[in-house]
Amino acid sequence: MDSSTSLETLLLCADRDAGERDIAPPLHLSVPFASLFDESAEVSGAPHSDRFYRRYGHPTQTRLEKVMSAAEGAEAALATASGMGAISTALLALLSQGDHVIGQRSMYAGTLSLLQDLAPRLGIHVSLVDQTDPSAFEQAVTHATKLIMVETPSNPLLHLTDLAAVSALAKEHGIVTIADNTVATPVNQHPLELGIDLVVHSLTKAASGHSDALAGIIAGAESLIDVMRRTHVLLGSVISPFDAWLTLRGLRTMLMRVEKHNRNALAVARFLAAHPRIAAVHYPGLSDHPQHALAVGQSSGFGGLLSFEICGGKTAAEGLLSSLRIPANSASLGGTRSLAVRPAAMWTRELTENQSAEAGLSPGLVRFAVGLEQEDDLIADLGQALDSLPAE
Ligand SMILES: Cc1ncc(COP(=O)(O)O)c(C=O)c1O
Structure with missing residues (x-):
């Protein structure tokens, strides 16, 4: 697949391996995998393998990651057990005590609760701004700001964030940006093309699409996804093979x-x-x-x-x-x-x-x-x- 391949084809084919004979993907349930473990590799903070131990990744997860990274135009992606698994993993991977994060007043309630209740308990400072005013983000930047987390359109008020304006501001200050693209989906909007660093999704919603799978994803540059993966294996928000399989099936349509x-x-x-x-x-x-x-x-x-x-x-x-x-x-x-x-x-x-x-x-x-x-x-x-x- 090259960059000219259309979204509808990527959703069907981005996870196919040459020589594969299965038309529908198989479901891998094993937790440990034999013989493919490279003993010379360091296990904690391990180089990515989807055939070592299921918490580190599994083949069905890898297929889902390939489809979603292609759909978002990202280098890499990390699938998680839920949208909140993706958001909490991303925040905890990027932030430390004393850091400052800018969020929005209008966001999904779970994200708001994470920012307003959990983050302060870890010594992370949070400002919530009116996303409809790009200058509000600029006014909230401090010397400690490490992350701007946006959601556009926002759930449930459908407020929009100017993604190009926020990403330009963040680049000027060396701040990482994350956009929750759940409501828009990659069918309607591509935040990475507008300069955003990481996209997160609740794939539980339109991506899987049938109200029977719980799933999340973080997509972006390989170097950032590697950082996410190291935190992810410790937090353990791992997508089950069946949820990954159902989500993959939903993504086809x-x-x-x-x-x-x-x-x-x-x-x-x-x-x-x-x-x-x-x-x-x-x-x-x-x-x-x-x-x-x-x-x-x-x-x-x-x-x-x-x-x-x-x-x-x-x-x-x-x-x-x-x-x-x-x-x-x-x-x-x-x-x-x-x-x-x-x-x-x-x-x-x-x-x-x-x-x-x-x-x-x-x-x-x-x-x-x-x-x-x-x-x-x-x-x-x-x-x-x-x-x-x-x-x-
Ligand atoms: C915009 C948005 N982001 C994240 C989430 C969290 O997703 P999940 O329920 O898959 O954890 C939701 C859930 O409604 C949502 O609407």
Whole structure:
């Protein structure tokens, strides 16, 4: 495969070995591997082998890493047991006591909790900024800043970060950048092309795509992924062979599924934006979204996640969720079936009430992750659920 190979072909072929006879990949369950262990190699901080002991890597993991590094245009990738496994491994590999990290006010709640609760316990200082203002990142830089961690679009508010501006700033100050590309997926956005150092994903979402695999990935330059691997074997956030296998299987069809998500989400967002019971719709694909121009400039599609504020706040949002017939009232996103949830209710374990308010999670905010259903059916269902709400 060379650099001209298209994403759809890479997703199908980037892990194939010459001479291989299996069409579907085999599943390797062994934990130790015999004879291939090179006794001269140092085991701790070992040179990468996927046939030594499963915590250090395994053949199904390697195939997943090949596909995801190709999809992201990266030199190398490290698969992990979950998206949080990828994010925590990356942060712990790069940061030490006394270091400073810049994150965003709007991010996935687990990442926010890691930054706001766990990092300070390790003596790591954290600033959270308004990602919609590139100068906010610059103002937050200190002599101790080692890392800028961004998520764009952010979950669940769909705020965008100007990836080229943040990576240019970081390079000027010798700061490493990480972008969580889960919501966009490599179908819609390539942060590495815009100068970001590392991309992380929850592959649990649209990448695996069927709500049955838990997986994560870190992708970037070989030298940085080597640093990640050394921390990873110690933390042990290892993806199981079956989750790697399911994720690999999901990736084969990611492009078609995400294109359908893009179409469904735009149709749903337009319907909601025109509905009198909806106070605000957050979706960068809408032409009046405050960051629509940035979305068009740095991505080729707008993704399957949107959120909205409903008139009548928490009570109306709860009424809507209980009247919807197609989406399940559930966590997660990027699957085959639409999922709708009130983030303020879902993330009470990760965020205190104050942290939740600071992250912009109002009680009437509903997050809607479209699935692969027919768009008219989704719109009809939302319409009947909104019509069933008592008049204000
Ligand atoms: C943007 C984003 N990043 C990371 C994660 C964590 O992923 P996982 O559940 O696979 O650990 C999530 C989970 O919802 C997410 O939405």
